[in-house]
Amino acid sequence: MSSMSKKVKVIPCSGIGKVHGLLAREMGLRVVNEICPQEAETECLAYIVTGDQEIIDLIKESKCVTIDGCPKMCAAKSVTELGGTVAQEFRVVDALKEYRGMKPGSVTALNDAGWKIVDETAEKISARVREIYGEE
Amino acid sequence: MGAVKIGVISCSGEDCLGGTISRLATRKIIEEMPQGDAVTLCLPLFIAGGEEERGFAAAHPTITVDGCNKWCAKRATERLSGKVSDVVQVADIIGNEAAEGPVISTRNISPEHLEMVDKVAEEIRVKFDRIAESYIGKALQIKGF
Numbered sequence A: 001m002s003s004m005s006k007k008v009k010v011i012p013c014s015g016i017g018k019v020h021g022l023l024a025r026e027m028g029l030r031v032v033n034e035i036c037p038q039e040a041e042t043e044c045l046a047y048i049v050t051g052d053q054e055i056i057d058l059i060k061e062s063k064c065v066t067i068d069g070c071p072k073m074c075a076a077k078s079v080t081e082l083g084g085t086v087a088q089e090f091r092v093v094d095a096l097k098e099y100r101g102m103k104p105g106s107v108t109a110l111n112d113a114g115w116k117i118v119d120e121t122a123e124k125i126s127a128r129v130r131e132i133y134g135e136e
Numbered sequence B: 001m002g003a004v005k006i007g008v009i010s011c012s013g014e015d016c017l018g019g020t021i022s023r024l025a026t027r028k029i030i031e032e033m034p035q036g037d038a039v040t041l042c043l044p045l046f047i048a049g050g051e052e053e054r055g056f057a058a059a060h061p062t063i064t065v066d067g068c069n070k071w072c073a074k075r076a077t078e079r080l081s082g083k084v085s086d087v088v089q090v091a092d093i094i095g096n097e098a099a100e101g102p103v104i105s106t107r108n109i110s111p112e113h114l115e116m117v118d119k120v121a122e123e124i125r126v127k128f129d130r131i132a133e134s135y136i137g138k139a140l141q142i143k144g145f
Helices: A019-035 A045-050 A053-060 A074-081 A092-099 A112-134 B017-032 B051-059 B072-080 B090-094 B111-142
Strands: A008-012 A063-068 A085-091 B006-010 B038-040 B062-066 B086-089
Touching: A008 A019, A008 A045, A008 A074, A008 A112, A019 A063, A019 A092, A019 A112, A045 A053, A045 A074, A045 B072, A063 A074, A063 A112, A074 A085, A085 A092, A085 A112, A092 A112, B006 B017, B006 B051, B006 B072, B006 B111, B017 B038, B017 B062, B017 B090, B017 B111, B062 B072, B062 B090, B062 B111, B086 B090, B086 B111, B090 B111
Parallel strands: A008 A063, A063 A085, B006 B038, B006 B062, B062 B086
Antiparallel strands: none
């Protein structure tokens, strides 16, 4: 678990009902663990939902990038509910518009098409994360 | 069983291995149970305007599956909906050190991880069956059997 740091908090929804939630989760993990670990880290969305004072303080001090699988925007709404700043919202449904006709797999496991979507979209999210990290 | 719907709510935490295991074990149960017996709910939907989710968890028995000892799924469910019927703690099953290890992508799941998923899913199933039997017993009592 992170302490107060300048790193951008990347928070995926990790929704468990549709493949969109897994896509969001894997995009978030790829950004923070592989593409820009120096500039980004994640916080558990479930921890945010608890509303504990520790996570409220952390979120209020941070710039957040949310990745939501569906239009219900659970990650963005949860961060906002705690008083956090969502510097950028990403929606998987928007990303999928560039991949019309592709079937990314299931909510349990992605296929090759799903991983292609994850890898390419994570690069775009990472570019924005680096911009936000560099902002005063 | 088929007599009662039970909600299985995973923390799906993004910060440690336990979160990935909780998520995969929950999905395994949902996929293996007869359709409709086990229902999973997105935990953050409790905050994001999910009246349907909050209502379901308030009206039906629920099992939370937590990946670490912060107990986020249990605490968030009880804060926003109602008391849970039972809990599964991944760290109690695979060990605290493993559960709090680095989170992994499903791209890097190993046979060892899948064994962990199976163990946690089995624990969910045991608790699921216990709750279902309890509800069936109560229903039979009400009907005078």
